Amino acid sequence: MKKYVLFICLLFLVGCGFQRDNDTPAKLSFYYWRTNFQLDSLERSTLKELDVERLYIRYFDIGLQGDTPIPIRPVLFKDSIPNVDVVPVVYIKNEVLLNSKIDRGLAKKIIDYINQINKYNHITSNEIQLDCDWSLKSKEPFFQLIEDIKKESNWKVSSTIRLHQVKYAGKTGIPKVDYGVLMYYNMGTIASDSLNSIYDRNIGTKYIGALKEYPLELKYAFPIYSWLVHTRDNKVVRLISRVRADEVEKNTAFKKIADIRYEVVTEGVYFGQLFLVGDQIKVETTTTAQLLEMKKDLEKASGKCPSEIILYDLNSRNIPYYEKEVWKKIVVCE
Known part of the structure:
Protein backbone atom coordinates (compact mmCIF):
# COMPACT_ATOMS: atom_id res chain seq x y z
CA MET A 1 0.00 0.00 0.00
CA LYS A 2 2.83 2.40 0.91
CA LYS A 3 4.53 1.74 -2.43
CA TYR A 4 1.28 2.47 -4.24
CA VAL A 5 0.79 5.79 -2.40
CA LEU A 6 4.41 6.72 -3.09
CA PHE A 7 3.95 5.95 -6.79
CA ILE A 8 0.83 8.18 -6.97
CA CYS A 9 2.69 11.00 -5.23
CA LEU A 10 5.55 10.74 -7.68
CA LEU A 11 3.16 10.90 -10.61
CA PHE A 12 1.56 13.99 -9.11
CA LEU A 13 4.90 15.72 -8.60
CA VAL A 14 6.09 14.91 -12.11
CA GLY A 15 2.85 16.19 -13.58
CA CYS A 16 3.08 19.43 -11.62
CA GLY A 17 6.72 19.89 -12.48
CA PHE A 18 6.35 19.43 -16.21
CA GLN A 19 2.95 20.81 -17.07
CA ARG A 20 1.64 24.33 -16.98
CA ASP A 21 -2.09 24.98 -16.63
CA ASN A 22 -3.60 24.11 -20.02
CA ASP A 23 -6.11 26.93 -19.62
CA THR A 24 -3.31 29.48 -19.44
CA PRO A 25 -1.99 30.29 -22.92
CA ALA A 26 1.57 31.45 -23.42
CA LYS A 27 2.22 35.13 -23.89
CA LEU A 28 2.94 36.14 -27.48
CA SER A 29 5.73 38.66 -28.05
CA PHE A 30 7.90 39.90 -30.90
CA TYR A 31 11.49 40.73 -31.60
CA TYR A 32 12.12 44.01 -33.41
CA TRP A 33 15.39 43.82 -35.35
CA ARG A 34 15.76 46.96 -37.44
CA THR A 35 18.12 49.87 -36.94
CA ASN A 36 15.28 52.41 -37.14
CA PHE A 37 12.31 51.89 -34.86
CA GLN A 38 9.26 52.94 -36.83
CA LEU A 39 6.02 50.98 -36.93
CA ASP A 40 3.57 51.05 -39.80
CA SER A 41 -0.18 50.65 -39.39
CA LEU A 42 -0.14 46.86 -39.83
CA GLU A 43 2.59 46.37 -37.24
CA ARG A 44 0.77 48.56 -34.73
CA SER A 45 -2.59 46.90 -35.31
CA THR A 46 -0.99 43.45 -34.98
CA LEU A 47 0.41 44.31 -31.56
CA LYS A 48 -3.01 45.53 -30.47
CA GLU A 49 -5.05 42.65 -31.93
CA LEU A 50 -2.78 40.00 -30.43
CA ASP A 51 -2.61 41.72 -27.02
CA VAL A 52 1.17 41.81 -27.18
CA GLU A 53 2.58 43.06 -23.90
CA ARG A 54 6.30 42.92 -24.64
CA LEU A 55 8.70 43.89 -27.42
CA TYR A 56 12.29 42.68 -27.50
CA ILE A 57 14.07 45.48 -29.34
CA ARG A 58 17.63 45.13 -30.60
CA TYR A 59 19.35 48.20 -29.17
CA PHE A 60 22.88 47.68 -30.53
CA ASP A 61 25.67 45.17 -31.12
CA ILE A 62 28.95 45.14 -29.24
CA GLY A 63 31.97 44.73 -31.50
CA LEU A 64 35.65 45.66 -31.43
CA GLN A 65 37.44 48.73 -32.67
CA GLY A 66 41.07 47.79 -32.18
CA ASP A 67 40.95 46.30 -28.71
CA THR A 68 38.09 48.49 -27.55
CA PRO A 69 34.51 47.17 -27.30
CA ILE A 70 32.13 49.67 -28.90
CA PRO A 71 28.39 49.81 -29.65
CA ILE A 72 27.61 49.19 -33.31
CA ARG A 73 24.53 50.33 -35.27
CA PRO A 74 22.47 51.53 -32.30
CA VAL A 75 18.71 51.70 -32.76
CA LEU A 76 17.23 55.08 -33.65
CA PHE A 77 13.70 55.63 -32.40
CA LYS A 78 11.79 57.54 -35.08
CA ASP A 79 8.41 56.62 -33.69
CA SER A 80 6.64 56.43 -30.36
CA ILE A 81 6.62 53.17 -28.43
CA PRO A 82 3.22 51.47 -28.21
CA ASN A 83 1.85 50.48 -24.82
CA VAL A 84 4.19 47.51 -24.28
CA ASP A 85 7.12 46.60 -22.05
CA VAL A 86 10.42 47.12 -23.84
CA VAL A 87 13.27 44.66 -23.34
CA PRO A 88 16.56 45.96 -24.80
CA VAL A 89 18.51 43.22 -26.61
CA VAL A 90 22.27 43.54 -27.03
CA TYR A 91 24.14 41.26 -29.43
CA ILE A 92 27.63 40.42 -28.18
CA LYS A 93 30.13 39.33 -30.82
CA ASN A 94 32.44 36.50 -29.80
CA GLU A 95 35.47 38.55 -30.80
CA VAL A 96 34.71 40.86 -27.89
CA LEU A 97 34.65 38.05 -25.36
CA LEU A 98 37.78 36.42 -26.77
CA ASN A 99 39.81 39.62 -26.55
CA SER A 100 42.29 39.21 -23.67
CA LYS A 101 42.19 42.97 -23.11
CA ILE A 102 38.43 43.05 -22.49
CA ASP A 103 37.50 45.78 -20.04
CA ARG A 104 35.82 44.52 -16.86
CA GLY A 105 33.88 47.77 -17.00
CA LEU A 106 32.05 46.58 -20.15
CA ALA A 107 28.91 45.74 -18.18
CA LYS A 108 28.63 49.28 -16.84
CA LYS A 109 29.21 50.74 -20.30
CA ILE A 110 26.41 48.59 -21.73
CA ILE A 111 24.05 49.60 -18.94
CA ASP A 112 24.93 53.29 -19.25
CA TYR A 113 24.38 53.27 -23.01
CA ILE A 114 20.99 51.58 -22.66
CA ASN A 115 20.03 54.14 -20.03
CA GLN A 116 21.05 56.97 -22.37
CA ILE A 117 18.86 55.58 -25.16
CA ASN A 118 15.96 55.04 -22.76
CA LYS A 119 16.23 58.50 -21.19
CA TYR A 120 16.32 60.27 -24.56
CA ASN A 121 13.29 58.31 -25.79
CA HIS A 122 11.32 58.24 -22.52
CA ILE A 123 11.51 54.46 -22.21
CA THR A 124 11.57 52.52 -18.96
CA SER A 125 13.18 49.07 -18.86
CA ASN A 126 13.70 46.61 -16.04
CA GLU A 127 15.36 43.84 -18.04
CA ILE A 128 18.13 43.26 -20.53
CA GLN A 129 18.58 40.35 -22.92
CA LEU A 130 22.01 39.32 -24.15
CA ASP A 131 22.25 37.63 -27.52
CA CYS A 132 25.47 35.67 -27.90
CA ASP A 133 26.38 32.37 -29.52
CA TRP A 134 29.11 31.75 -26.99
CA SER A 135 31.71 29.06 -27.60
CA LEU A 136 33.74 26.86 -25.27
CA LYS A 137 36.45 29.54 -25.29
CA SER A 138 34.15 32.50 -24.77
CA LYS A 139 31.68 31.03 -22.26
CA GLU A 140 33.57 32.11 -19.13
CA PRO A 141 33.90 35.77 -20.23
CA PHE A 142 30.25 35.75 -21.28
CA PHE A 143 29.07 34.26 -18.00
CA GLN A 144 31.21 36.81 -16.14
CA LEU A 145 29.62 39.64 -18.15
CA ILE A 146 26.21 38.40 -17.01
CA GLU A 147 27.34 38.49 -13.38
CA ASP A 148 28.81 41.97 -13.84
CA ILE A 149 25.54 43.28 -15.29
CA LYS A 150 23.66 41.85 -12.33
CA LYS A 151 26.01 43.64 -9.93
CA GLU A 152 25.80 46.95 -11.80
CA SER A 153 22.02 47.04 -12.17
CA ASN A 154 18.78 45.82 -10.64
CA TRP A 155 17.57 44.50 -13.98
CA LYS A 156 16.49 41.01 -14.80
CA VAL A 157 18.91 39.38 -17.21
CA SER A 158 17.93 36.88 -19.90
CA SER A 159 19.97 35.23 -22.63
CA THR A 160 19.35 33.66 -26.00
CA ILE A 161 20.11 29.93 -26.14
CA ARG A 162 21.12 28.03 -29.29
CA LEU A 163 20.19 24.42 -29.93
CA HIS A 164 23.73 23.11 -29.48
CA GLN A 165 23.90 24.88 -26.11
CA VAL A 166 20.98 22.72 -24.94
CA LYS A 167 22.17 19.42 -26.36
CA TYR A 168 25.73 19.88 -25.11
CA ALA A 169 24.94 21.84 -21.96
CA GLY A 170 27.52 19.86 -19.99
CA LYS A 171 30.26 21.37 -22.16
CA THR A 172 28.86 24.73 -23.18
CA GLY A 173 27.60 25.57 -19.70
CA ILE A 174 24.38 27.15 -18.50
CA PRO A 175 24.25 30.92 -17.97
CA LYS A 176 22.99 32.14 -14.59
CA VAL A 177 20.17 34.21 -16.02
CA ASP A 178 16.52 34.62 -15.04
CA TYR A 179 15.48 32.66 -18.14
CA GLY A 180 16.70 31.71 -21.59
CA VAL A 181 15.13 32.04 -25.02
CA LEU A 182 15.62 28.99 -27.22
CA MET A 183 16.16 30.22 -30.77
CA TYR A 184 14.38 27.54 -32.76
CA TYR A 185 15.71 28.56 -36.16
CA ASN A 186 18.90 28.93 -38.23
CA MET A 187 19.36 25.18 -38.06
CA GLY A 188 21.42 24.49 -41.14
CA THR A 189 24.23 25.80 -43.25
CA ILE A 190 23.38 28.49 -45.78
CA ALA A 191 24.21 26.72 -49.03
CA SER A 192 23.11 26.07 -52.61
CA ASP A 193 21.49 22.75 -51.72
CA SER A 194 17.76 22.12 -51.45
CA LEU A 195 17.61 22.26 -47.66
CA ASN A 196 15.99 25.08 -45.66
CA SER A 197 18.64 26.58 -43.38
CA ILE A 198 16.04 28.48 -41.34
CA TYR A 199 14.08 25.44 -40.21
CA ASP A 200 14.55 21.72 -40.69
CA ARG A 201 12.44 19.45 -38.51
CA ASN A 202 14.88 16.54 -38.76
CA ILE A 203 17.74 18.70 -37.53
CA GLY A 204 15.68 20.32 -34.79
CA THR A 205 14.48 17.07 -33.25
CA LYS A 206 18.07 15.82 -32.98
CA TYR A 207 18.85 18.64 -30.56
CA ILE A 208 15.79 18.92 -28.32
CA GLY A 209 15.95 15.52 -26.66
CA ALA A 210 17.76 17.11 -23.70
CA LEU A 211 15.09 19.73 -23.02
CA LYS A 212 13.53 17.85 -20.10
CA GLU A 213 16.84 17.83 -18.26
CA TYR A 214 17.76 21.44 -19.06
CA PRO A 215 17.51 23.26 -15.71
CA LEU A 216 16.93 26.78 -17.00
CA GLU A 217 13.45 28.08 -17.80
CA LEU A 218 13.17 28.46 -21.56
CA LYS A 219 10.91 30.63 -23.63
CA TYR A 220 10.79 29.88 -27.36
CA ALA A 221 11.61 32.09 -30.34
CA PHE A 222 10.02 31.06 -33.66
CA PRO A 223 10.98 32.36 -37.12
CA ILE A 224 8.50 34.21 -39.32
CA TYR A 225 11.09 35.86 -41.55
CA SER A 226 12.30 34.97 -45.02
CA TRP A 227 15.36 35.47 -47.15
CA LEU A 228 16.65 34.74 -50.60
CA VAL A 229 19.86 32.72 -50.96
CA HIS A 230 21.61 33.82 -54.17
CA LEU A 276 23.37 36.61 -64.16
CA VAL A 277 21.80 33.97 -66.40
CA GLY A 278 22.33 30.59 -64.77
CA ASP A 279 22.43 31.93 -61.23
CA GLN A 280 20.13 30.15 -58.82
CA ILE A 281 18.16 31.34 -55.85
CA LYS A 282 16.50 29.61 -52.95
CA VAL A 283 13.68 31.26 -51.00
CA GLU A 284 13.75 30.14 -47.39
CA THR A 285 11.03 30.76 -44.81
CA THR A 286 8.58 28.86 -42.61
CA THR A 287 4.92 28.03 -43.10
CA THR A 288 1.92 28.18 -40.79
CA ALA A 289 2.00 24.39 -40.53
CA GLN A 290 5.68 24.44 -39.59
CA LEU A 291 5.12 26.93 -36.77
CA LEU A 292 2.52 24.62 -35.27
CA GLU A 293 4.87 21.70 -35.85
CA MET A 294 7.62 23.47 -33.89
CA LYS A 295 5.27 24.11 -30.99
CA LYS A 296 4.14 20.48 -30.91
CA ASP A 297 7.67 19.06 -31.07
CA LEU A 298 9.00 21.33 -28.34
CA GLU A 299 6.09 20.63 -26.00
CA LYS A 300 6.55 16.91 -26.50
CA ALA A 301 10.32 17.05 -25.98
CA SER A 302 10.20 19.29 -22.91
CA GLY A 303 7.07 17.84 -21.32
CA LYS A 304 5.78 21.32 -20.56
CA CYS A 305 4.41 24.49 -22.09
CA PRO A 306 6.41 27.71 -22.37
CA SER A 307 5.31 30.87 -20.61
CA GLU A 308 6.10 32.95 -23.69
CA ILE A 309 6.63 32.56 -27.43
CA ILE A 310 8.57 35.29 -29.22
CA LEU A 311 8.25 35.74 -32.97
CA TYR A 312 11.22 36.88 -35.02
CA ASP A 313 10.49 39.43 -36.20
CA LEU A 314 7.86 42.16 -36.19
CA ASN A 315 7.64 43.37 -39.77
CA SER A 316 4.73 44.01 -42.12
CA ARG A 317 6.57 41.98 -44.76
CA ASN A 318 6.33 38.93 -42.49
CA ILE A 319 2.93 39.10 -40.79
CA PRO A 320 0.58 38.76 -43.83
CA TYR A 321 2.16 35.47 -44.94
CA TYR A 322 0.62 33.52 -42.07
CA GLU A 323 -2.97 32.59 -41.38
CA LYS A 324 -4.28 34.75 -38.54
CA GLU A 325 -5.46 31.73 -36.59
CA VAL A 326 -1.89 30.48 -36.15
CA TRP A 327 -1.12 33.26 -33.65
CA LYS A 328 -3.85 31.93 -31.38
CA LYS A 329 -3.00 28.28 -31.88
CA ILE A 330 0.72 28.46 -31.11
CA VAL A 331 0.15 29.89 -27.62
CA VAL A 332 -2.39 27.27 -26.52
CA CYS A 333 -0.97 24.49 -24.38
CA GLU A 334 -2.13 21.06 -25.52
Missing part, protein backbone atom coordinates in the same frame (compact mmCIF):
# COMPACT_ATOMS: atom_id res chain seq x y z
CA THR A 231 24.11 31.29 -55.53
CA ARG A 232 26.42 31.16 -58.55
CA ASP A 233 28.34 28.04 -59.58
CA ASN A 234 27.09 26.35 -56.39
CA LYS A 235 28.61 29.06 -54.20
CA VAL A 236 26.61 31.46 -52.06
CA VAL A 237 26.90 35.01 -53.36
CA ARG A 238 24.67 36.79 -50.85
CA LEU A 239 21.55 36.74 -48.72
CA ILE A 240 18.72 39.14 -49.50
CA SER A 241 16.36 39.60 -46.58
CA ARG A 242 12.57 39.79 -46.63
CA VAL A 243 12.01 38.35 -50.11
CA ARG A 244 9.05 35.99 -50.52
CA ALA A 245 8.36 33.28 -53.08
CA ASP A 246 5.40 35.12 -54.61
CA GLU A 247 7.67 38.08 -55.43
CA VAL A 248 10.03 35.76 -57.26
CA GLU A 249 7.32 33.82 -59.09
CA LYS A 250 5.71 36.91 -60.59
CA ASN A 251 9.06 37.92 -62.09
CA THR A 252 9.60 36.26 -65.48
CA ALA A 253 13.38 36.49 -65.02
CA PHE A 254 13.17 33.48 -62.69
CA LYS A 255 12.16 29.93 -63.62
CA LYS A 256 11.08 27.53 -60.90
CA ILE A 257 13.20 24.35 -60.92
CA ALA A 258 12.31 22.81 -57.53
CA ASP A 259 10.10 23.39 -54.51
CA ILE A 260 11.94 26.46 -53.18
CA ARG A 261 14.57 26.90 -55.91
CA TYR A 262 14.63 29.06 -59.04
CA GLU A 263 17.03 29.70 -61.91
CA VAL A 264 17.76 33.08 -63.48
CA VAL A 265 16.86 33.10 -67.19
CA THR A 266 17.23 36.83 -67.83
CA GLU A 267 20.18 38.89 -66.62
CA GLY A 268 19.27 42.00 -64.69
CA VAL A 269 19.02 43.82 -61.38
CA TYR A 270 16.36 42.35 -59.12
CA PHE A 271 15.74 43.00 -55.42
CA GLY A 272 18.52 45.58 -55.60
CA GLN A 273 21.19 43.12 -56.79
CA LEU A 274 22.67 41.97 -60.12
CA PHE A 275 21.73 38.46 -61.25
